[in-house]
Amino acid sequence: MNNLNKKGVLAIAASVALGSAAFLSPASSSAADSPHYTFAMITHGQPGDAFWDIIRKGAAAAAAKDNVKLVYLANPTASGEAQLVTNAIQQHVDGIALTLAFPDAEASAVKQAQAAGIPMIGFNAGGNDWKRAGLLGYVGQDETIAGEAVGERLNSDGSKSAICVDQQQGAVQLEERCNGIKKTYHGNLFVLYVPGYDMASAQSRIVAKLQQDPSIDYIVTLGAPFVPTAVHAIQMAGSKAKVGTFDLTPSAVNLIQQGQLQWAVDQQPFVEGYEAIDMLWLYKTNGDTVGGGQAVLTGPTFVTKENIGEVAKYAKQGTR
Amino acid sequence: MSTTAGRAEPRVMRRQAVRQPLWKAVLTRPEVGALAGAILVFIFFTIVAPPFRQVSAFATVLYQSSTVGIPAVAVSLLMIGGEFDLSAGVAVTTSSLAASMFAIEVAGNVWVGVGFALLLSLGIGWLNGVLLIWTRLPSFLVTLATFLMLQGLNIAITKLVTGGVATADISGMPGFDSAQAVFASSVQFGRVTISIAVLYWIAFALLATWLLLRTKIGNWIFAVGGQGDSARAVGIPVRRVKIGLFMLVGFAVWFLGMHMLFAYNTVQSGAGVGNELLYIASAVVGGCLLTGGYGSAAGSALGAFIFGMTTEGVIYADWDPDWFMFFVGAMLLLATVVNTWFRGRASRGR
Numbered sequence: 009m010n011n012l013n014k015k016g017v018l019a020i021a022a023s024v025a026l027g028s029a030a031f032l033s034p035a036s037s038s039a040a041d042s043p044h045y046t047f048a049m050i051t052h053g054q055p056g057d058a059f060w061d062i063i064r065k066g067a068a069a070a071a072a073k074d075n076v077k078l079v080y081l082a083n084p085t086a087s088g089e090a091q092l093v094t095n096a097i098q099q100h101v102d103g104i105a106l107t108l109a110f111p112d113a114e115a116s117a118v119k120q121a122q123a124a125g126i127p128m129i130g131f132n133a134g135g136n137d138w139k140r141a142g143l144l145g146y147v148g149q150d151e152t153i154a155g156e157a158v159g160e161r162l163n164s165d166g167s168k169s170a171i172c173v174d175q176q177q178g179a180v181q182l183e184e185r186c187n188g189i190k191k192t193y194h195g196n197l198f199v200l201y202v203p204g205y206d207m208a209s210a211q212s213r214i215v216a217k218l219q220q221d222p223s224i225d226y227i228v229t230l231g232a233p234f235v236p237t238a239v240h241a242i243q244m245a246g247s248k249a250k251v252g253t254f255d256l257t258p259s260a261v262n263l264i265q266q267g268q269l270q271w272a273v274d275q276q277p278f279v280e281g282y283e284a285i286d287m288l289w290l291y292k293t294n295g296d297t298v299g300g301g302q303a304v305l306t307g308p309t310f311v312t313k314e315n316i317g318e319v320a321k322y323a324k325q326g327t328r
Numbered sequence: 329m330s331t332t333a334g335r336a337e338p339r340v341m342r343r344q345a346v347r348q349p350l351w352k353a354v355l356t357r358p359e360v361g362a363l364a365g366a367i368l369v370f371i372f373f374t375i376v377a378p379p380f381r382q383v384s385a386f387a388t389v390l391y392q393s394s395t396v397g398i399p400a401v402a403v404s405l406l407m408i409g410g411e412f413d414l415s416a417g418v419a420v421t422t423s424s425l426a427a428s429m430f431a432i433e434v435a436g437n438v439w440v441g442v443g444f445a446l447l448l449s450l451g452i453g454w455l456n457g458v459l460l461i462w463t464r465l466p467s468f469l470v471t472l473a474t475f476l477m478l479q480g481l482n483i484a485i486t487k488l489v490t491g492g493v494a495t496a497d498i499s500g501m502p503g504f505d506s507a508q509a510v511f512a513s514s515v516q517f518g519r520v521t522i523s524i525a526v527l528y529w530i531a532f533a534l535l536a537t538w539l540l541l542r543t544k545i546g547n548w549i550f551a552v553g554g555q556g557d558s559a560r561a562v563g564i565p566v567r568r569v570k571i572g573l574f575m576l577v578g579f580a581v582w583f584l585g586m587h588m589l590f591a592y593n594t595v596q597s598g599a600g601v602g603n604e605l606l607y608i609a610s611a612v613v614g615g616c617l618l619t620g621g622y623g624s625a626a627g628s629a630l631g632a633f634i635f636g637m638t639t640e641g642v643i644y645a646d647w648d649p650d651w652f653m654f655f656v657g658a659m660l661l662l663a664t665v666v667n668t669w670f671r672g673r674a675s676r677g678r
Binding site: 056219237 | 377379382384385388389391392395479482483486487491492493494496497521588591592593594596597598599600601602603636639640643644646649650652653
């Protein structure tokens with residue numbers, strides 16, 4: 009355990025170094041050659057969520073490479089995110105990468121941006137809405153397809169009864185995941201809502217559900233930070249259920265290696281952040297669009313015990 | 329002005345309690361309404377939710393209650409002392425983040441991190457109290473400001489120190505096993521496993537009740553919250569009592585923060601927002617007045633217990649999860665109404 013810990017500390021040191029390098033490099037290169045464009049990245053990420061941090065690192069890496077200035081803005085509410093688009097227009101940015109998590113609430117702000125001649129790329133959320141909103145392209149995982157893949161996986165693992173742990177009641181893309189599972193899954197699926205990142209409550213609720221229905225044999229968490237909590241809840245309830253998750257964290261990687269987590273559906277958030285900024289740059293410098301009118305898919309890919317080795321080192325850096 | 333009469337009530341009441349018959353003394357306690365509400369909610373879920381009847385389910389309910397109840401005990405004392413603390417929810421996360429990062433980056437042993445977090449949490453409590461006295465603003469505003477600042481600091485400093493927004497796993501560090509035994513172990517009672525947090529919660533509630541009802545400091549707290557000017561006139565150190573109460577909340581959030589850290593090993597820096605309202609709600613359901621000067625520490629434990637039964641009971645009853653928050657809110661409203669009605673009847677019966 010001590011040895012593991014030392015590795016952990018090293019990994020942190022490495023990720024701090026990497027992280028700061030990624031953030032500093034646009035500034036340092038600007039000394040020699042000032043950035044050509046300013047791009048805004050606007051998301052519905054909750055502050056303090058590891059997943060969004062990886063997206064941001066990807067965006068910062070692309071901004072450094074393309075020599076553009078990146079403005080990162082986030083607000084988890086519909087009106088808040090729409091307001092940020094308006095703010096970005098007023099700052100006269102050269103491009104906007106946007107998560108269409110609340111397509112209807114964002115529609116008028118998107119129109120304003122288009123009227124101002126600002127190119128927009130969708131990413132991460134809004135796979136069904138980006139064409140209708142008139143965005144130039146979309147990079148991300150189709151959540152319904154990802155959910156369907158998970159449903160198939162549950163079938164092949166022999167599951168008869170499963171719960172879907174949802175940490176943000178009302179968020180469209182999380183619902184699409186659960187609904188996708190329902191489409192292909194042959195067993196009974198229950199949705200269990202937990203309140204954000206309050207782990208004690210999340211654990212109690214999962215334990216309660218397992219006690220209420222002992223036939224549950226699989227738990228699917230929609231966010232990887234809930235994996236250790238689900239594993240712990242299973243032990244407390246004396247259940248035999250297995251765990252699978254959407255997305256990845258370093259501790260989820262460890263649990264896959266230890267065999268306590270069966271699989272993780274990776275949508276490669278780093279690529280989403282990176283490609284969204286890079287696609288804006290391609291459009292501004294060369295008029296290019298990517299995807300041929302279709303979404304550029306970054307997932308789903310299953311990370312399991314078989315392929316965890318290669319993924320693990322990047323997850324430790326905080327980029328997967 | 330009717331509140332003035334209400335504020336003086338508990339002191340009068342305790343003097344009367346000596347002469348009254350026991351049942352009357354019990355019925356006029358502030359927490360009796362919460363007890364009635366708790367019994368009602370318990371009977372309700374026992375009927376509608378068969379899995380709720382298992383002893384292991386009761387352990388789960390108690391655990392959920394304890395994570396609200398530990399800070400709620402301190403918050404109830406603070407409210408009796410006439411002040412609010414809106415920063416308590418995120419301060420729990422601040423404390424676990426501080427302990428984890430200090431242990432990993434500086435100390436190399438988790439116990440040093442635990443000590444550092446204690447100093448920090450007491451310091452935040454002290455700052456809340458001092459700001460309140462310096463600025464003379466209502467504590468609602470002062471602690472709202474510290475709440476928002478802590479929320480930002482949690483994320484910003486975590487990001488500066490770790491490069492990410494969650495802390496690394498501390499479960500392999502020196503001192504982890506002993507710290508986990510103290511803060512987050514489980515105790516076996518027959519076939520049921522109960523988290524040690526539940527035992528601490530009950531102990532804290534009993535200790536705070538004793539402090540309130542049997543010591544000079546308890547009298548001071550009631551007096552400071554009820555009639556601050558009169559309290560000052562008779563020589564009670566009002567400022568020191570208030571700062572002390574904020575530091576007590578600091579201690580309670582530190583304790584819960586350590587439990588969260590050692591039970592879950594990593595900390596998400598965005599956690600804790602919104603929980604401060606649950607602590608305040610528990611104290612109020614348990615009989616505290618929003619105006620101060622009246623209330624009960626044991627009542628806050630019953631309030632937290634009602635909350636725990638409700639959130640878990642909705643799951644045991646297998647109600648449609650889309651309606652989850654609605655059911656929780658409706659049950660809390662029901663418990664509070666029963667509580668107020670019962671208290672009204674009880675004090676009139678006197």
